[in-house]
Amino acid sequence: xxxxxxxxxxxxxxxxxxxxxxxxxxxxxxxxxxxxxxxxxxxxxxxxxxxxxxxxxxxxxxxxxxxxxxxxxxxxxxxxxxxxxxxxxxxxxxxxxxxxxxxxxxxxxxxxxxxxxxxxxxxxxxxxxxxxxxxxxxxxxxxxxxxxxxxxxxxxxxxxxxxxxxxxxxxxxxxxxxxxxxxxxxxxxxxxxxxxxxxxxxxxxxxxxxxxxxxxxxxxxxxxxxxxxxxxxxxxxxxxxxxxxxxxxxxxxxxxxxxxxxxxxxxxxxxxxxxxxxxxxxxxxxxxxxxxxxxxxxxxxxxxxxxxxxxxxxxxxxxxx
Amino acid sequence: xxxxxxxxxxxxxxxxxxxxxxxxxxxxxxxxxxxxxxxxxxxxxxxxxxxxxxxxxxxxxxxxxxxxxxxxxxxxxxxxxxxxxxxxxxxxxxxxxxxxxxxxxxxxxxxxxxxxxxxxxxxxxxxxxxxxxxxxxxxxxxxxxxxxxxxxxxxxxxxxxxxxxxxxxxxxxxxxxxxxxxxxxxxxxxxxxxxxxxxxxxxxxxxxxxxxxxxxxxxxxxxxxxxxxxxxxxxxxxxxxxxxxxxxxxxxxxxxxxxxxxxxxxxxxxxxxxxxxxxxxxxxxxxxxxxxxxxxxxxxxxxxxxxxxx
Amino acid sequence: xxxxxxxxxxxxxxxxxxxxxxxxxxxxxxxxxxxxxxxxxxxxxxxxxxxxxxxxxxxxxxxxxxxxxxxxxxxxxxxxxxxxxxxxxxxxxxxxxxxxxxxxxxxxxxxxxxxxxxxxxxxxxxxxxxxxxxxxxxxxxxxxxxxxxxxxxxxxxxxxxxxxxxxxxxxxxxxxxxxxxxxxxxxxxxxxxxxxxxxxxxxxxxxxxxxxxxxxxxxxxxxxxxxxxxxxxxxxxxxxxxxxxxxxxxxxxxxxxxxxxxxxxxxxxxxxxxxxxxxxxxxxxxxxxxxxxxxxxxxxxxxxxxxxxxxxxxxxxxxxxxxxxxxxxxxxxxxxxxxxxxx
Numbered sequence: 014x015x016x017x018x019x020x021x022x023x024x025x026x027x028x029x030x031x032x033x034x035x036x037x038x039x040x041x042x043x044x045x046x047x048x049x050x051x052x053x054x055x056x057x058x059x060x061x062x063x064x065x066x067x068x069x070x071x072x073x074x075x076x077x078x079x080x081x082x083x084x085x086x087x088x089x090x091x092x093x094x095x096x097x098x099x100x101x102x103x104x105x106x107x108x109x110x111x112x113x114x115x116x117x118x119x120x121x122x123x124x125x126x127x128x129x130x131x132x133x134x135x136x137x138x139x140x141x142x143x144x145x146x147x148x149x150x151x152x153x154x155x156x157x158x159x160x161x162x163x164x165x166x167x168x169x170x171x172x173x174x175x176x177x178x179x180x181x182x183x184x185x186x187x188x189x190x191x192x193x194x195x196x197x198x199x200x201x202x203x204x205x206x207x208x209x210x211x212x213x214x215x216x217x218x219x220x221x222x223x224x225x226x227x228x229x230x231x232x233x234x235x236x237x238x239x240x241x242x243x244x245x246x247x248x249x250x251x252x253x254x255x256x257x258x259x260x261x262x263x264x265x266x267x268x269x270x271x272x273x274x275x276x277x278x279x280x281x282x283x284x285x286x287x288x289x290x291x292x293x294x295x296x297x298x299x300x301x302x303x304x305x306x307x308x309x310x311x312x313x314x315x316x317x318x319x320x321x322x323x324x325x326x327x328x329x330x331x332x333x334x
Numbered sequence: 335x336x337x338x339x340x341x342x343x344x345x346x347x348x349x350x351x352x353x354x355x356x357x358x359x360x361x362x363x364x365x366x367x368x369x370x371x372x373x374x375x376x377x378x379x380x381x382x383x384x385x386x387x388x389x390x391x392x393x394x395x396x397x398x399x400x401x402x403x404x405x406x407x408x409x410x411x412x413x414x415x416x417x418x419x420x421x422x423x424x425x426x427x428x429x430x431x432x433x434x435x436x437x438x439x440x441x442x443x444x445x446x447x448x449x450x451x452x453x454x455x456x457x458x459x460x461x462x463x464x465x466x467x468x469x470x471x472x473x474x475x476x477x478x479x480x481x482x483x484x485x486x487x488x489x490x491x492x493x494x495x496x497x498x499x500x501x502x503x504x505x506x507x508x509x510x511x512x513x514x515x516x517x518x519x520x521x522x523x524x525x526x527x528x529x530x531x532x533x534x535x536x537x538x539x540x541x542x543x544x545x546x547x548x549x550x551x552x553x554x555x556x557x558x559x560x561x562x563x564x565x566x567x568x569x570x571x572x573x574x575x576x577x578x579x580x581x582x583x584x585x586x587x588x589x590x591x592x593x594x595x596x597x598x599x600x601x602x603x604x605x606x607x608x609x610x611x612x613x614x615x616x617x618x619x620x621x622x623x624x625x626x627x628x629x630x631x632x633x634x635x636x637x638x639x640x641x642x643x644x
Numbered sequence: 645x646x647x648x649x650x651x652x653x654x655x656x657x658x659x660x661x662x663x664x665x666x667x668x669x670x671x672x673x674x675x676x677x678x679x680x681x682x683x684x685x686x687x688x689x690x691x692x693x694x695x696x697x698x699x700x701x702x703x704x705x706x707x708x709x710x711x712x713x714x715x716x717x718x719x720x721x722x723x724x725x726x727x728x729x730x731x732x733x734x735x736x737x738x739x740x741x742x743x744x745x746x747x748x749x750x751x752x753x754x755x756x757x758x759x760x761x762x763x764x765x766x767x768x769x770x771x772x773x774x775x776x777x778x779x780x781x782x783x784x785x786x787x788x789x790x791x792x793x794x795x796x797x798x799x800x801x802x803x804x805x806x807x808x809x810x811x812x813x814x815x816x817x818x819x820x821x822x823x824x825x826x827x828x829x830x831x832x833x834x835x836x837x838x839x840x841x842x843x844x845x846x847x848x849x850x851x852x853x854x855x856x857x858x859x860x861x862x863x864x865x866x867x868x869x870x871x872x873x874x875x876x877x878x879x880x881x882x883x884x885x886x887x888x889x890x891x892x893x894x895x896x897x898x899x900x901x902x903x904x905x906x907x908x909x910x911x912x913x914x915x916x917x918x919x920x921x922x923x924x925x926x927x928x929x930x931x932x933x934x935x936x937x938x939x940x941x942x943x944x945x946x947x948x949x950x951x952x953x954x955x956x957x958x959x960x961x962x963x964x965x966x967x968x969x970x971x972x973x974x975x976x977x978x979x980x981x982x983x984x985x986x987x
Contacts, residue, residue: 099893111884484666489925617798624793
């Protein structure tokens with residue numbers, strides 16, 4: 014097992030008090046996997062990415078175990094963690110426009126990544142060699158004008174170009190796990206497809222394990238082989254992507270799937286889950302989805318369900334007990 | 335009609351809730367709380383002592399003004415000239431043998447009065463000019479903002495000095511100088527806020543109700559968007575007190591024999607190596623008062639910009 | 645791009661010019677409000693209320709005080725742009741020569757003070773940002789809030805008392821040892837003069853006397869730099885690109901200094917004009933306390949003698965230099981940071 018998460022809880026301190034954004038989460042990740050974390054905003058999916066790289070904002074704190082390569086990421090020293098970041102676990106962010114340092118050239122930032130990889134591998138850090146490597150990586154990402162892009166500043170590139178530059182960093186760093194936090198949300202649909210394809214290539218050719226964080230269950234279906242559905246910081250359903258999409262068990266998952274616009278549907282009506290996710294300040298007792306669930310019954314509102322093994326997957330719902 | 339009433343009640347409730355929230359937040363932070371306590375003591379003392387001073391003038395009874403003070407602040411006694419701090423004269427005496435602590439306490443209400451007057455007038459002028467500029471736009475906006483820029487170009491202290499000296503460096507001159515110089519920042523602020531809300535849907539909609547728009551802006555900005563102003567104003571009381579004490583230090587705006595924090599320090603600087611308490615304690619008194627406002631304002635700004643716990 | 649930059653500079657220049665004109669009009673009206681009649685104005689120019697009427701008439705003639713007010717205003721403005729600020733009623737010499745004498749001395753204080761406060765401010769701000777919410781952060785905040793809330797005369801008096809008098813380390817008053825002979829006046833800057841004349845004792849004495857006022861000035865103004873450095877570093881530390889560079893495996897400390905501090909220092913350029921304004925205002929008090937004969941000392945004396953002409957002229961000169969400093973800072977910022985949108 015490449016990554017094991019056990020009993021993970023994450024807290025945030027705010028003006029109005031301390032609250033839990035992830036509760037008691039367990040998750041396993043195998044090498045070469047592509048796993049998707051799906052959920053609405055504030056479901057804790059981005060927080061999970063930040064915990065794995067130990068980049069929680071200062072107000073956050075985490076309990077539990079996150080075992081990567083035999084080490085508990087939550088307990089090792091900051092220096093050890095720095096060594097893990099980049100070359101072992103790397104994360105790309107949602108908004109490409111802010112992902113690069115605006116006052117440094119693209120080339121500088123790519124070479125910096127190449128240098129980190131080479132220093133850790135005890136390879137030569139010859140400037141010209143690293144520049145060549147960066148340029149080649151850019152070309153392999155279908156950015157043919159590599160030489161000119163290297164000399165430009167981030168604000169002179171388009172969003173899609175910047176996102177590919179960031180993926181190029183991943184290519185140079187060759188991490189074991191790549192966390193992609195909504196990497197396509199801010200992009201055009203055509204460029205979205207390109208980025209998704211790039212991620213798939215990284216997974217196939219470099220054996221990179223990918224954690225894909227998204228609110229779009231359709232994208233998750235296209236890309237990943239495993240799926241985790243999050244709601245209010247809890248796993249609602251997890252298992253094989255194909256089988257979940259074909260036959261969702263949790264009402265929330267069905268709702269997510271139902272809200273995908275689908276031109277082949279005859280009704281032409283777009284389904285949406287009624288209401289909005291509850292604030293962490295006023296979570297319902299019992300099942301956290303109970304106030305929006307169409308199958309809700311007495312027990313749901315009193316007692317929170319456990320994660321149950323149902324068929325080939327895990328579901329947190331009383332319907333299946 | 336009924337709707338209107340409930341709306342107003344809700345508004346009132348909302349403001350009250352906000353106030354409670356702020357108080358709670360300020361209370362939670364040790365430094366912000368300390369600032370609030372200093373500010374409360376400052377204003378409380380200024381009110382009581384200020385009233386006594388006014389009554390003492392009204393009834394021409396000099397005792398009334400110093401009834402709460404440890405000594406008579408105007409008691410010349412050359413036998414005890416320039417005595418260091420002692421149990422009788424906690425902060426020492428000056429060359430005339432007057433008790434420095436009593437003089438400090440006597441001087442404080444005037445600073446409170448000026449701070450409130452100047453900040454209030456600045457908010458008022460700033461609101462009128464800023465909202466007009468933001469609402470009218472075009473030439474009006476351009477003219478108002480260029481004038482505002484011109485006033486911001488010269489350091490406030492220098493411009494206040496110029497204005498008050500031209501007005502013969504009197505007390506009124508100092509106050510007018512401060513009032514003339516203090517409004518530009520608030521004008522900029524109100525203009526920005528006005529521009530921000532000008533295009534909101536419900537502002538556009540209020541046309542139909544035939545509500546006078548300018549009136550609406552005032553109502554709206556004063557009821558809903560005062561938070562950043564309150565935080566800035568809290569800091570700004572301190573700035574006014576600092577600037578006024580600096581003017582007094584330079585001999586502007588004095589009405590002898592009434593003591594003034596800044597002019598006490600100015601007198602003391604001449605006696606510096608020996609009678610250090612004479613210059614240093616009035617300076618420290620200003621420092622403590624201003625730090626109260628700075629801590630409170632800083633905390634309020636943190637709350638408003640949601641930087642709590644950072 | 646190039647023409648856009650030029651346009652930007654021209655625009656800022658025009659705005660600055662308008663600001664100057666408004667300022668002069670305001671000060672002109674101010675003095676005419678308190679002296680509404682030509683005779684009252686003439687008394688101000690004469691520097692004394694007791695002047696024989698015949699003399700008043702000649703003054704009215706020479707200054708054109710009986711002309712229509714708008715004409716006077718234009719004459720006044722043209723004169724200012726020609727560097728003619730009138731004759732000082734107290735010293736009986738052209739105002740501009742007095743300012744030319746005193747302003748350089750103040751600049752000799754203000755410029756080192758700005759450099760020092762930027763240095764202290766960046767250092768403390770970076771320290772506070774990197775140790776955010778730790779004791780260091782709170783100590784830095786406490787120190788800069790305290791200096792911020794201090795009246796300038798308290799800072800100056802404390803320095804004078806402890807370092808000048810108690811410890812006797814540095815001279816507490818004067819600009820230079822009064823027993824030394826002044827070197828020839830090559831430039832208006834005493835320090836440059838002493839260097840040109842190779843008068844080292846004089847030079848060392850000048851530097852000795854400068855230290856305390858410069859420290860006092862930078863103490864009262866470094867807080868703004870600390871605050872801005874800290875807050876813009878914290879803002880940058882929350883951006884995706886900062887997090888991405890840590891994500892890449894750059895050690896946190898290195899990222900704080902090479903990314904956050906570096907990027908935060910660009911907007912600091914705009915602060916320099918503000919610091920300049922702050923320090924010039926502070927110099928009024930500081931020079932008075934340290935008996936340092938510069939522009940601030942000159943202003944204080946004009947207050948004592950109610951010398952309106954000197955006060956208004958110094959205000960114009962200070963305004964002009966602050967507007968110029970602002971203009972330069974604006975242009976520098978626009979040129980240095982390509983992202984600044986050129987309006």
